[in-house]
Every structure is written in C-alpha cells, then in structure tokens.
Amino acid sequence: MTLFRALRRPTAAFGAVVVVIWVACALFAGLLAPYDPLISTTALVEPFSRGPDGKLFLLGTDMLGRDILSRLIFGARTVVLWAGLATATAYVVGIVGGLAAGFYRGAVDQILSFAANVILSFPVLVLYILIIVTLGSSGANIVLAVTFASAPAIFRIVRALAIEIREQDFVNAAITQGEGAIRIMLFDILPNATGPLVVDACLRVGYTAITIGILGFLGLGLPPPTPDWGTMVNEGRAMAMVFPYLVIFPCLAISSLMLGLSLLADGLREASREGSRA
Amino acid sequence: MFNFTTLTGGKPHPEVPALAEQFRGGQIDRREFLRTVAWLGVTAASAAAFAGVAPGAALAEEPKMGGVLRIAVAVQEITDPALVSWVEGSNLLRNVVEFLTKVDADNITHPFLAKSWEPSEDLKVWTFQLQPNVKWSNGDAFTTEDVVFNIKRWTDANSKSSNKSSFAAITSVDVKDTLTFSITLNRAILSIPEMFYAYTCPILHRDFDKVGAPWPKNPVGTGPYALAEYGVGQKAIFKRREGYWGKKPYLDEVRYIDLGSEISAHIAALAAGQVDFIARITANDIELVKKLPKVQLLTAHAASTVCIRMQTDQKPFDDIRVRRAVLLAADNAQMVKLAYRDLGVVGENHHVAPFQPEYFKLPAVARDVAGAKALLAEAGYKDGIDLTLVLGNTQGRWEQDTAQVLQQNCAEAGIRVKLNVLPATEYWPIWNKAPFALTFWVHRPLAVMTLDLAYRSTAAWNEAHFKSPEFDAALDKAMAIVDPKQRALAMQAVEKIVQDAAIMVQPFWADKFTAASTRVQGLRLHPSDYHDLTTVHLA
Numbered sequence: 001m002t003l004f005r006a007l008r009r010p011t012a013a014f015g016a017v018v019v020v021i022w023v024a025c026a027l028f029a030g031l032l033a034p035y036d037p038l039i040s041t042t043a044l045v046e047p048f049s050r051g052p053d054g055k056l057f058l059l060g061t062d063m064l065g066r067d068i069l070s071r072l073i074f075g076a077r078t079v080v081l082w083a084g085l086a087t088a089t090a091y092v093v094g095i096v097g098g099l100a101a102g103f104y105r106g107a108v109d110q111i112l113s114f115a116a117n118v119i120l121s122f123p124v125l126v127l128y129i130l131i132i133v134t135l136g137s138s139g140a141n142i143v144l145a146v147t148f149a150s151a152p153a154i155f156r157i158v159r160a161l162a163i164e165i166r167e168q169d170f171v172n173a174a175i176t177q178g179e180g181a182i183r184i185m186l187f188d189i190l191p192n193a194t195g196p197l198v199v200d201a202c203l204r205v206g207y208t209a210i211t212i213g214i215l216g217f218l219g220l221g222l223p224p225p226t227p228d229w230g231t232m233v234n235e236g237r238a239m240a241m242v243f244p245y246l247v248i249f250p251c252l253a254i255s256s257l258m259l260g261l262s263l264l265a266d267g268l269r270e271a272s273r274e275g276s277r278a
Numbered sequence: 279m280f281n282f283t284t285l286t287g288g289k290p291h292p293e294v295p296a297l298a299e300q301f302r303g304g305q306i307d308r309r310e311f312l313r314t315v316a317w318l319g320v321t322a323a324s325a326a327a328f329a330g331v332a333p334g335a336a337l338a339e340e341p342k343m344g345g346v347l348r349i350a351v352a353v354q355e356i357t358d359p360a361l362v363s364w365v366e367g368s369n370l371l372r373n374v375v376e377f378l379t380k381v382d383a384d385n386i387t388h389p390f391l392a393k394s395w396e397p398s399e400d401l402k403v404w405t406f407q408l409q410p411n412v413k414w415s416n417g418d419a420f421t422t423e424d425v426v427f428n429i430k431r432w433t434d435a436n437s438k439s440s441n442k443s444s445f446a447a448i449t450s451v452d453v454k455d456t457l458t459f460s461i462t463l464n465r466a467i468l469s470i471p472e473m474f475y476a477y478t479c480p481i482l483h484r485d486f487d488k489v490g491a492p493w494p495k496n497p498v499g500t501g502p503y504a505l506a507e508y509g510v511g512q513k514a515i516f517k518r519r520e521g522y523w524g525k526k527p528y529l530d531e532v533r534y535i536d537l538g539s540e541i542s543a544h545i546a547a548l549a550a551g552q553v554d555f556i557a558r559i560t561a562n563d564i565e566l567v568k569k570l571p572k573v574q575l576l577t578a579h580a581a582s583t584v585c586i587r588m589q590t591d592q593k594p595f596d597d598i599r600v601r602r603a604v605l606l607a608a609d610n611a612q613m614v615k616l617a618y619r620d621l622g623v624v625g626e627n628h629h630v631a632p633f634q635p636e637y638f639k640l641p642a643v644a645r646d647v648a649g650a651k652a653l654l655a656e657a658g659y660k661d662g663i664d665l666t667l668v669l670g671n672t673q674g675r676w677e678q679d680t681a682q683v684l685q686q687n688c689a690e691a692g693i694r695v696k697l698n699v700l701p702a703t704e705y706w707p708i709w710n711k712a713p714f715a716l717t718f719w720v721h722r723p724l725a726v727m728t729l730d731l732a733y734r735s736t737a738a739w740n741e742a743h744f745k746s747p748e749f750d751a752a753l754d755k756a757m758a759i760v761d762p763k764q765r766a767l768a769m770q771a772v773e774k775i776v777q778d779a780a781i782m783v784q785p786f787w788a789d790k791f792t793a794a795s796t797r798v799q800g801l802r803l804h805p806s807d808y809h810d811l812t813t814v815h816l817a
Contacts, residue, residue, distance in 0.1 A: 064682060065616055242566050
C-alpha cells in the first residue's frame with residue numbers, strides 16, 4: 001500500500017520508472033543490448049555514428065572498440081545484481097544482530113554494539129579498499145566488503161527500532177504467552193520495523209551502486225572485461241578531455257540509478273508518514 | 279681507400295674495410311654501418327665522414343646557462359645502483375654516476391668514462407682506455423681500480439645484479455695501468471661497448487661497499503651533478519657541481535618531483551606549469567597532449583614491448599600444445615591496433631624487432647583459431663581451458679587493454695583467460711613467479727642483449743623458465759658475428775627456436791612518447807628512456 005501511495009507522487013513515480021528501466025536492463029541485457037559488450041570492433045566511434053562496417057553505435061565505442069550502450073546495459077546487470085545482493089546480505093546480518101541486541105539487551109547488546117561501533121569508526125572507503133585489496137576483486141568479495149561495512153549501520157537502525165517495539169504491549173503480551181524469542185523477533189518486532197527499513201534499503205542500494213562504481217574507478221572493481229560503470233569511467237578518464245563521451249555516459253548511468261532510488265526512497269518515506277498519520 | 283681513425287689512434291679492426299664495402303654496395307644501411315664500426319672503435323667523426331653524414335649543425339645561438347628543470351617522475355628507494363630494476367631510478371642516478379660508454383638516441387655508441395676501446399680480431403679481448411683527469415665528487419681520481427671493482431662486483435658468484443648473466447662471458451679483467459684495462463671473454467661478443475651502457479652498469483666509486491647502501495647516503499659520483507636532497511616518494515634535487523671533468527651542463531639544478539603513478543596528474547602538472555618535463559605518457563594521452571599550449575610531444579621508435587609469457591615448467595604450460603594454442607589464438611595485429619592506437623609495430627613472438635639490426639624476417643605465422651582448438655583437444659582440453667593472466671599495468675592501462683584483446687582472441691578458441699590485475703608495485707615482486715604473466719620489457723638497442731638476458735638457460739631474468747641448449751648455442755654464434763648480414767642469417771635460427779618454443783605472445787613493439795614544456799630545449803627522447811640532461815637547456 002505504501003508503495004502505491006508513493007507512486008502517486010510524480011517524483012517518486014519518475015524514480016521508480018528509472019529504477020525499473022535499469023532493472024529491466026539487468027534482467028534482459030542479452031535481448032536489449034545491440035552488440036556483444038565484450039567484442040571489439042572499431043575503436044572510438046563517436047556517438048550516433050556508424051563504424052566502417054556500417055554498424056550504428058548510438059553511444060559510440062570505447063578505446064577497445066566495444067559498444068558503450070551494450071556495456072552500459074550489461075553494466076546494469078553488474079550493478080543491480082551485486083548492489084542488490086550486497087545490500088540484502090548486509091540487511092540479513094544487520095537485522096539478525098539488531099533484533100538480538102534490541103530484544104535481549106544486556107551483554108548481547110553491549111558486545112554487538114561495541115563491534116558495530118568499532119567497524120563504524122573506520123572510514124567506509126578505507127574499509128572497502130582494505131578488504132578488496134586483501135581478498136582480491138570479485139563479486140563475492142564486493143558483497144563481503146559491503147556487508148562488513150554496511151551491516152553495522154543497519155544493525156543500529158534495527159536495534160533502535162527493536163528496543164522501541166520491544167516495550168510495546170503486544171510484544172509483552174507475546175512474551176507473557178510464552179512465545180519463543182525468535183518467533184517474537186521475526187513475527188512481532190520485525191514486521192513493525194519494515195517501514196523505515198524499506199526506505200533505508202532503497203537508499204542503501206543506491207549507495208552500494210555508487211560504492212561499486214567507486215571501486216571500479218579505483219581499479220578495484222570486478223575483473224576486466226566485466227562491464228562495470230565505475231570501471232568504464234576509469235578506463236575512459238585518460239581520454240576524457242578529447243573523447244568526453246567515454247565518461248559522460250557511464251557517469252549518467254550511475255547518477256540516474258542513484259537519483260531514481262533516492263526519489264523512490266523519498267516517496268516511500270512520505271507515503272509511510274502519511275500512512276501512520278492516517 | 280678511406281683512412282678510418284680509431285679511438286685509440288691505432289689500426290682499425292680488420293672487419294672495418296669489409297663493412298665499408300658493404301655500405302658502399304648498399305648491403306647494409308648507414309645506421310647499421312655507423313653503429314657497427316662504433317663498436318669496433320672507429321671514431322664517430324671518421325665514420326660519419328665516410329658515410330657522408332653532415333656534422334651536427336651549430337646552434338644558432340649559445341644556449342642559456344642556468345635554470346631549474348623540474349621533472350615529474352617516481353622517486354623510488356635506491357639501495358644499490360647496480361640493482362636498480364626501474365629505468366626511472368637509473369635516470370636519477372645518471373646525474374651523479376656515469377657509464378663507461380654512452381649510446382645516443384640513434385643507437386650509436388660513443389666514448390664516455392672510457393675514452394677509447396679496441397677489440398682483438400677474434401672479439402674476445404677488449405682493451406679500454408679511460409678518460410684522464412676524471413675526478414670523483416669526493417676528490418679521488420677515477421682509475422681502472424674503480425672499473426675493476428664494478429665489473430667484479432657485477433660478475434661475482436654472490437652478485438644479485440642482472441649484469442651477472444649479461445657479462446657471464448668475462449673470464450678475466452686485467453689492469454694494464456691506472457687508465458688502461460682489458461677484459462677477456464670466453465666467447466666472441468661484438469656489442470661489449472654498448473652493453474656497458476645498460477642502466478644496470480653505472481660505475482660506482484671503488485669504496486662504495488665500505489659505506490654501502492642506500493645510495494642516497496653514499497652518492498659519490500663522477501657526474502655533473504651532486505645529490506642535494508632525496509626523499510622517497512617526494513622529491514630528489516641535484517645541483518650542478520664544480521670540477522666536473524666533462525662539458526659543463528647548462529642547468530643549475532634538476533629537480534624530480536614524485537606526483538604518484540597517475541599519468542593524468544603528470545599531464546595536468548605539465549599543463550599548469552608545475553613541471554617542465556614528464557617521464558612518460560601513453561598512447562591514450564597523445565591526443566590530449568597535442569592540444570595543450572606550450573607543450574611539445576616527443577616521440578621515438580623503440581624496441582619496447584610486452585611479453586605475455588608462459589612458464590614452460592609450470593602446468594598447463596609445460597605442454598607445448600597449450601602454449602602453441604595460445605599463440606595461434608592471439609591476434610597481435612588487433613592488439614596493437616586497439617590497445618596501442620596502432621602506434622607500434624606488430625611483434626612476431628620472438629622478441630626481435632624488425633628495426634633491430636639483427637632481425638631476420640621469418641615466414642609469417644597466420645592466426646589459426648581452429649588449429650588452436652585442435653591443439654587444445656589434443657592436449658586433453660576438449661572443453662577449453664581456464665587460465666589466469668597476471669599483470670600490473672606497470673607502464674599504463676594499455677597493458678590491461680592488450681590483455682583484454684588477448685582475452686577476446688583466446689575466448690574464440692575456448693581458452694578462457696581470467697585477468698588478475700595487480701597494482702604496479704605489487705606486480706614487480708612476482709613478475710617472474712606467476713606461471714602466466716604480462717611483463718613490460720624496455721628497449722635495448724640490440725636484440726641479442728635482451729635475448730641473452732631473458733631467454734638464455736642460465737639468465738637471471740628468464741621469466742619463462744625457458745631452457746634450450748640449442749638456443750644458447752645459436753645465440754652465442756650470433757653474438758660473435760661482426761658482419762650485420764651474416765649476423766642476421768645466424769639470427770634466423772635464434773628467432774625460429776624462440777618462436778617454435780611458443781613461450782610468449784609478444785604482440786607489438788610500442789613506440790615511445792612523452793611531453794615537455796616548449797621552454798625545454800636540447801632534449802631528445804631516448805628509445806631506452808635514458809635521460810641525457812647534459813644537453814638540455816631552458817629557453
């Protein structure tokens with residue numbers, strides 16, 4: 001319901017459309033991309049131009065002659081898949097820890113909160129770089145890095161919500177009825193915490209997409225030749241002064257996804273507030 | 279009959295008249311003639327007069343003295359100058375320490391600390407005469423004692439220098455007097471004078487080991503500048519010193535500034551006037567540099583290359599069929615076109631460049647994807663094979679671009695290549711350890727110098743672990759022949775052995791480029807990346 005309410009807002013609807021377009025690109029990349037994103041043809045064909053073989057390249061080709069549009073479409077798969085997976089994993093870890101700390105309090109809370117604070121005290125980017133440089137660059141390691149760096153923040157949100165909800169009458173009633181702790185956490189506390197978490201998740205997927213872009217830009221993204229928007233910016237940057245389209249299009253892709261997710265998150269937040277007022 | 283004068287004033291080597299005849303008959307070109315007679319001790323002026331080369335035009339006006347030249351380059355830790363493994367480090371040293379000979383940007387060898395040299399007829403005994411009146415920066419006289427100290431240090435059983443294999447043929451070093459010494463070889467080598475200009479051959483003071491490394495704490499040299507400041511990763515400052523034995527350099531000071539490894543940052547610093555000269559740009563930067571005002575682009579053809587080599591004793595590369603499959607799948611022409619903007623010459627997988635004097639043109643080997651698949655199937659990889667290629671982009675992103683094109687090429691043959699891209703600083707410690715790796719090799723004027731260093735069975739830098747007595751013998755034979763035509767014929771066997779052994783994809787020869795402010799005059803880009811700043815002045 002909250003989603004439908006949110007989509008009534010033009011900005012949120014616009015955000016949702018952008019996100020859906022990129023998700024569709026990720027899901028149907030093979031059908032949508034005009035060319036194979038890994039195959040070289042003619043290098044540095046300008047946007048909206050044809051190569052010597054007559055092929056039209058809407059967004060041009062990169063320095064290795066690969067179609068930029070196809071790489072962006074396949075790059076969406078990289079971003080959506082890994083950003084989504086990494087955020088989901090971070091959420092699982094953050095929710096489990098946050099529920100446990102908020103419900104049990106005491107020593108469990110103190111230990112988990114201390115660990116979360118220690119991790120949060122590191123600059124996030126430094127953490128990412130340390131993990132990727134140590135373990136090597138791969139999708140799984142990006143998930144691990146994002147989980148490690150993001151889970152503590154999610155933990156804190158869930159913990160705060162859990163502490164608040166834990167004091168509600170219906171939770172005390174469930175405890176009095178002798179329901180198990182896990183059941184209470186999953187079926188009584190968590191459903192009542194979803195509103196703020198959905199908004200946060202929406203934003204966090206966007207941050208993770210940017211993080212993957214930053215890692216790619218720093219040369220720590222997925223190994224080549226995987227199409228990855230951040231890596232595309234990095235690859236094109238040496239020639240950006242002369243061939244600016246090499247970096248403009250992947251930058252626009254990153255920005256549009258982030259903008260879409262932010263607008264959607266704003267809409268959800270507003271809709272959620274309206275829902276609670278109603 | 280033309281009377282050639284030699285550096286020693288003595289009779290020219292018996293091969294010199296034959297070379298002169300070959301040049302007259304058009305069998306060898308001018309450059310080849312000048313280069314070969316220079317090794318044999320003929321003076322540059324005399325050789326040039328015979329070959330009809332106009333003497334260098336006098337400068338319109340005397341260059342301005344003074345000024346500070348600021349160079350953007352990595353300022354690395356230098357422990358022992360004989361162990362420097364990056365050209366950048368050697369360029370810093372070059373201001374203070376000098377070499378026995380000097381090879382110019384045209385690959386002609388000239389006297390330097392050695393005033394003259396004379397080979398025996400069989401090219402096995404080389405006698406060198408040192409420059410008189412050369413003083414070290416600490417006031418000591420430069421003598422044969424210094425040279426002997428260095429040569430023995432390089433060739434000592436415990437030496438870690440790559441010179442150990444380069445000069446393995448030296449059996450004795452004999453001192454005649456304080457300025458004359460000779461080296462005796464166990465086989466004939468023609469290129470000895472040129473080999474003394476390798477960047478691993480700076481001549482250190484005879485007491486260097488008494489103080490020891492690191493070099494910045496022990497910077498005694500014969501060169502025109504003295505080290506004033508050295509901060510690893512920051513800057514290095516060299517100031518002109520009084521009492522230099524050679525021609526006084528124009529610059530007061532040379533300042534190296536470490537701006538990190540990002541070439542774009544170097545270009546930005548050049549454009550902003552924060553530095554006057556940057557050590558290197560890549561093919562991807564050329565279009566940008568051409569558009570910058572008051573910046574000159576310097577270019578040179580060079581036998582610099584990347585070798586995507588496979589270690590012959592490591593699985594699965596111990597099976598020659600796998601190695602041949604990789605070579606057959608590789609499209610070298612596409613690699614130079616896409617990864618190096620077509621600014622190079624296609625390589626033939628034997629590490630001898632068409633513009634090196636010893637080159638022999640072997641029949642072209644066509645790309646054969648079906649053949650590669652068949653070889654893989656025969657080797658037991660019917661469903662293709664997974665390989666991991668390690669690289670470090672040590673010279674720029676084009677190394678990775680090259681690897682990506684190879685990756686595409688190999689995929690067509692069922693060879694799935696995963697790229698493991700390391701930071702450059704992490705690559706060098708493992709460059710000769712990974713079974714499948716891409717390594718940049720700097721230009722050397724002679725192919726035999728590289729082959730001797732990288733492919734001889736006992737070579738220190740034999741990163742492919744290639745062992746072939748047949749190759750060693752063929753190389754020995756080629757290195758001993760004076761006549762360039764005959765030498766090229768002997769090189770046929772050398773190149774064929776390397777190519778047939780399929781130890782590397784050597785996709786192309788990379789031209790060199792760099793950029794400097796237009797106020798920097800007298801600077802020529804050396805194909806080996808050696809910076810001779812003694813001729814540089816500021817407008």
